Amino acid sequence: xxxxxxxxxxxxxxxxxxxxxxxxxxxxxxxxxxxxxxxxxxxxxxxxxxxxxxxxxxxxxxxxxxxxxxxxxxxxxxxxxxxxxxxxxxxxxxxxxxxxxxxxxxxxxxxxxxxxxxxxxxxxxxxxxxxxxxxxxxxxxxxxxxxxxxxxxxxxxxxxxxxxxxxxxxxxxxxxxxxxxxxxxxxxxxxxxxxxxxxxxxxxxxxxxxxxxxxxxxxxxxxxxxxxxxxxxxxxxxxxxxxxxxxxxx
Numbered sequence: 001x002x003x004x005x006x007x008x009x010x011x012x013x014x015x016x017x018x019x020x021x022x023x024x025x026x027x028x029x030x031x032x033x034x035x036x037x038x039x040x041x042x043x044x045x046x047x048x049x050x051x052x053x054x055x056x057x058x059x060x061x062x063x064x065x066x067x068x069x070x071x072x073x074x075x076x077x078x079x080x081x082x083x084x085x086x087x088x089x090x091x092x093x094x095x096x097x098x099x100x101x102x103x104x105x106x107x108x109x110x111x112x113x114x115x116x117x118x119x120x121x122x123x124x125x126x127x128x129x130x131x132x133x134x135x136x137x138x139x140x141x142x143x144x145x146x147x148x149x150x151x152x153x154x155x156x157x158x159x160x161x162x163x164x165x166x167x168x169x170x171x172x173x174x175x176x177x178x179x180x181x182x183x184x185x186x187x188x189x190x191x192x193x194x195x196x197x198x199x200x201x202x203x204x205x206x207x208x209x210x211x212x213x214x215x216x217x218x219x220x221x222x223x224x225x226x227x228x229x230x231x232x233x234x235x236x237x238x239x240x241x242x243x244x245x246x247x248x249x250x
Contacts, residue, residue: 016232017059024051024076045112049080054152065163071155075181078148084111086140090132101128111142111187120144122189142189149182150214158222168224172236178214216240 056074086109094105107122122140126132156174163169220238227233 013061013063015059015061017057018232020054020056020058020072020074022054022056022074022076022238024054045082045084047080047082049078052077052079056152058154065168066160068158068160069156070158072153074152074154076150076152078146078150080144080146080148082111082144082146084142084144086142088138088140090134090136090138092132092134095126097128098125102126103128107138107140109140109142109189111144120187120189122191124191139192140189141192142187144188145186147184148180150178151181153177153179154218156218160222160224166226168222170222172218172220172222172238174218176216176218176240178216180212214242216242 054074054076056072058070058072060068060070062068088107088109091105091107094107095103096105098104103126105124107124109120109122111120120142122142124138154174154176156172158170158172160168160170218238218240220236222234222236224232224234
């Protein structure tokens with residue numbers, strides 16, 4: 001939903017400009033089980049995401065009482081949490097001795113998400129007096145947190161079904177270009193298997209496949225109220241859906 005306050009000239013054909021605030025909320029939430037087709041294999045994945053409030057400016061042209069065209073610019077943050085469980089075969093060739101007669105080994109995992117994949121290195125430690133057999137499986141649970149900030153550039157058109165000096169009610173549609181401005185990635189992995197010391201590792205690194213530029217289509221409604229000549233307050237609930245990467249995928 002977008003709420004904006006616009007200052008404009010009180011005539012039929014005019015330009016207008018104003019500020020915009022949009023409390024965004026994502027309805028995407030996935031929880032699924034995947035069959036074990038290859039190793040490392042998924043046992044379970046769970047993903048949810050939400051956005052914070054978007055702020056920006058908007059300007060446009062209203063040639064008559066029925067139509068309005070607008071462009072704008074804003075920023076919004078997205079926070080995504082995901083949880084994956086992997087099943088990995090134990091590989092003694094990866095082990096190296098450490099202090100106190102222990103052994104360590106590292107495994108590389110690719111953790112998927114809606115906004116790209118992240119490469120995570122997971123470390124495993126076992127006591128030397130508790131040997132493991134080749135082919136035994138490690139259960140690895142990985143929790144990831146991705147914080148992304150996008151710059152949004154929307155282009156929308158509004159058609160008013162009803163228009164009066166005070167009220168205008170209509171429908172709107174358009175597209176928005178979202179450009180990646182900042183990203184932070186954190187992953188926490190926990191390994192469990194009988195005979196292994198449970199270990200939790202946290203890493204912070206770039207997620208290499210985060211979508212740099214995306215396009216959304218937008219559909220919604222528009223309610224405009226004019227409390228005084230030259231001023232307009234609008235409330236425009238909007239559904240937006242990504243239609244894929246536009247320029248590049250890093």
